[in-house]
Amino acid sequence: MKHSTFFWFFLPTGLAMLLFIALPLVSVVLQSVHTPHEAVLVTVENCGPFGCKKETTIDQDATSTLRTAEPLGRFVGLDIYFDRGHLAINEVRDAWATSESWGGFFSKLGNLPFYRAMAFTLTFTFTVTPLLIAFGLMIALGVNALSERVKGLVIFVSLLPMIVTPLIGSLILFWMIDSRGILGNAIQWLAADPDLSLKASTGLTWVMLIVYGVWHSAPFAFVVFYAGLQTLPMDQIESARIDGANRWEQVRYVIIPHLMPLITFVALIQLMDNFRVFEPIVGFNAEAHATSLSWIIFNDLGGETRQLSAAATTSMLTIFGVAILLTPVLWRTWQDFKGKS
């Protein structure tokens, strides 16, 4: 392609990417290295229905002078990245110096918001992603073997979990697993323990979130794999059969290698998605047991005093996290690509 053709062809996409990807990123980076100015506080008399009281408030005139002088706020470099709410460098060093065992160190680490969130996020990502790929493949193989008449209906039904809005889906499940709900009650009956509560136990809450994650995302893997199965080379399957391969061996040695690029694709997308797990935590009211980086951002922005710099820093850490997570997969794809060409 001629350079000028390429340029004009790419220009609209490039502009959109600049506007919607690059600029917001720059703004988040800037926000994460700046904090609001030192508040100028004054003591004033406030009056209301319950009488008058001397209270501290922000001196708006003095603060607005500071703001006009430096509209971005104070430049603090990487201070926010290293504070207790994020990488907590000092706290981690202390924990390392004062703990006798690995267990003690990890329990101290789990007390810091960032590492606590990472513990759940990574567990979630690395259990949900393989499970949903396995389930997606099983459903796709099952549906593919059905007769044409019922296929359409079964495909529609299998897609339902993905169609339900995540927040709504998790809310419905949240009510069902309540200790007075149908699933919660059933589990109490099965375990013969009337005090058992899914919502009160950290371990069970994690299991519930993971089950929800698989339930919600398996249909995505299913659709992709099902599409891939339509391009299956029938002659290869046939020759495998003639060689005496049973159903499992056909799947293992013909179908999975054929679907491998799609499996990589699903793994990539789902690693990214699961790393940003958010809606189920809100929907299940699970923040006492499980948090994620996205939930921390939500919490920073949702308090009565919004912490924009903290939220921006956590956003940057999320981007780094996704990048690190995807490196091995991308590296392999790159190697395959180089090998082929």
Next chain:
Amino acid sequence: MYLKKMALTSAVAIMASTAAHACNISARVSVVGNEFPAIQTVGKGAQACSGADVSTNLTADHQKINVAGMSGNPAEYTSAIIANSSIVALMNNDVIRPLDDLVAKHGGDLKKNQLITIDGKVMAVAFMANAQHLVYREDVLKKIGMEPPKTYEEMLAAADKIRKAGIMENPVGGAYKAGWNLAQEFNNMFLGYGGSHFKDGSAQPNVNSAAGVNALNMMKSLSAYMNPDFLTHDSNATNAEFRAGNVAIMNMWGSRAATLVDVDGVSDEVKDGMNIAGPMTVGGGNVPASTLWWDGWTVAKNVSNAEAEATFIAMMNGIDPSILKDEDIRKQAVWLIDGYAPTDAARGVFAAAQANTIPYPMLPYMGLLHTALGAELSDFMQGKESAEQALADVEAAYIAAAKEKGFL
């Protein structure tokens, strides 16, 4: 029931039409606020104005959107309905305007104690008072032969008796949902034990103290008599438990208690048995373990003067003394509006005010401490760490946030 509804609708219709007579505005009004019954009433009153568009966005998530919605110029919301905690965020961001001139021009009916003045300038108009106080089942307490508890220690004793008598498994209710609610229950208990959130006159936290540890231990004792899912129960879920007859004693908001059993499907037993009393004290203290609140409305800074005036007129119509003619509206809240005579439902909040309950601190950095409490206390409530450790975590989380916002 049907007749009552008919009467109510026609009363509202008549009221709306008379209000529409009185209220004429000429510019856009847009209101954001919380969603409990009394605020719904004020919102409807503002919408009764004619001449220009009045829209309301009343949601429990109001404080997540009000600052953002008022920061632009022109602001999306011309008014935010707030309480003494949430006005701080609007003050910190300088998005609301002084109302002195509008009060002088249109504020005829306002009483002096409705005007929230900060450094001598009127920044908000309060229309109701609120507090958390005891809500209980009189029939259940009679069965175990106890008076309504006056202290949290008595509450524990009553809970134990109810459980032992086999009446209810988890008789105590509490909005202990991790986050804002849990932090608020801590604030109540902490003030009840005589604690103060900050070291005198500074932004340095002061919760890791004897009062803090006592407060947490009391909350832990209470939670043993609560539904095991208590860390997911906000005030709506707690009320649902009460309505279902699963809870006999709880600390509940006055603004929600009054209309608690006025929904379909509540058994007569719960309806007839429900009663309210003043807030409880704790640990032998004489200050109730509760906080006093007002709810009021503000006018945005970044709107034209015409819009500000229209907003003021519409909101004044929302809190017009004539709304108190309706019996159902009268009991929705402890109104600060002229001509309000306390109903039976108001005595919890009145008792709170008379017992010198401390108002929720109106400090620029209180919101950050509240957020830190909400995030860090749940580990203690689950028995994963000691009270001292939880409170040390709260202070550390708060200090990191306060440094970022420039308060320390």
